[in-house]
Amino acid sequence: MIRRVTSPALCPPPTYSHATVVEAGTKLAFLAGSVPLDATGRLIGEGDPLRQAEQVIANLTEQLRAVGSDLRHVVTTDVYVVSSDPAVLAAVWGVVVRSGLSTGPHSSTLLGVACLGYRGQLVEITATAVVPETDARAEGEGETPAQEQAQVEEQVE
DSSP states (O other), rough: OOEEOTTTTTTSSSSOOSEEEOOOTOEEEEEEEOSSSSSTTTTTTOHHHHHHOOOOHHHHHHHHHHOOOOOEEEEEEEEEEOOOHHHHHHHHHHHHHHHEEEEEEEEEEEEEEEEEEEEOOOEEEEEEEEOOOOOOHHHHHTOOOHHHHSSSSSSSO
């Protein structure tokens, strides 16, 4: 079970939760950083952090699929962006929000950094997700991302 919590004693977060609680005994997947490379190792979106963020989300989606999970079951992320400009960080976060990754919403940290591992790389996302016992895709049918984002606290079993 996943419980996402937003504390009324803290400033309301725009599209993430203050904390995520995962019940003991739940299967978790700890994903390596998702990077903007295609299947052949070619950098996608040279010089374009938004295009790179889209590729990172696509790769993260595949990582999750490979372990039997999906974006909806992500409980925490760290989003790294090579920039010190808050507008660039906000634009990359916009890609995250539109992707459905912030649905839940999950706990997240958005960081501006000086450098990432691959030449030309501007974005990377690390994630931890619950691997549900049942088909994760079937559980979310019928709810739109906007409906899920509007919930202050959500439980997923």
